[in-house]
Amino acid sequence: MKSCDDVETQYGNTRNCIMKASQQIKPLKSKTNKLTTDTQNLIIERQKLARYTPQYREMDIKVKRTIRKDIRNYNMNLVKTALDKNRSLKSAMQGIGKTCNNMLERRSGKIGIKFSKFAHNIYKNLYSNDTSPQSMGIEEYVYSDKISPITGLETHRAIVSLKYNRSPGDDGITAEALKAGEQVLLPHRKAISQVCLNKTC
Numbered sequence: 655m656k657s658c659d660d661v662e663t664q665y666g667n668t669r670n671c672i673m674k675a676s677q678q679i680k681p682l683k684s685k686t687n688k689l690t691t692d693t694q695n696l697i698i699e700r701q702k703l704a705r706y707t708p709q710y711r712e713m714d715i716k717v718k719r720t721i722r723k724d725i726r727n728y729n730m731n732l733v734k735t736a737l738d739k740n741r742s743l744k745s746a747m748q749g750i751g752k753t754c755n756n757m758l759e760r761r762s763g764k765i766g767i768k769f770s771k772f773a774h775n776i777y778k779n780l781y782s783n784d785t786s787p788q789s790m791g792i793e794e795y796v797y798s799d800k801i802s803p804i805t806g807l808e809t810h811r812a813i814v815s816l817k818y819n820r821s822p823g824d825d826g827i828t829a830e831a832l833k834a835g836e837q838v839l840l841p842h843r844k845a846i847s848q849v850c851l852n853k854t855c
Contacts, residue, residue: 664845777838806840809844
């Protein structure tokens with residue numbers, strides 16, 4: 655049996671592939687700050703003052719006034735943007751583009767490749783012959799009488815049971831990404847789980 659580096663290598667390939675695909679399909683949106691830099695500096699200055707003092711009350715009134723002004727200006731600009739571009743307020747708040755694309759651009763520049771096919775190609779390239787568990791030297795495990803081997807159905811149920819709209823773990827991989835590539839990823843997830851189980855035996 656080889657060292658746990660085999661599992662770490664497979665896991666690292668999986669994580670890097672999913673993160674790379676996620677950046678192309680759903681890039682992170684930058685959050686829009688409603689407050690200006692001057693207002694944020696005033697808030698910091700207010701925090702340095704002692705409470706229940708005349709200086710604090712005076713600064714507090716000034717800070718609240720500038721916060722209301724910044725929020726009002728932000729909302730006015732948002733409405734103006736929506737009117738200028740003939741869009742709804744919701745789309746104006748979300749910014750440019752969609753949060754998720756159903757179709758992706760081909761290498762030639764033409765749009766027409768579906769996300770499902772794109773994900774299939776990503777996972778197919780990830781688990782090509784040079785990175786498959788067999789080529790990495792993972793030996794076949796001789797199962798004991800007490801522990802039965804992990805089946806594909808068990809792995810499928812584990813992936814299906816993952817809940818949507820949850821924060822990803824330390825590796826940054828979301829449940830949506832795992833479910834999207836389940837068809838190609840399933841046998842390799844099963845192999846990794848089995849090797850991990852064998853290590854704990």
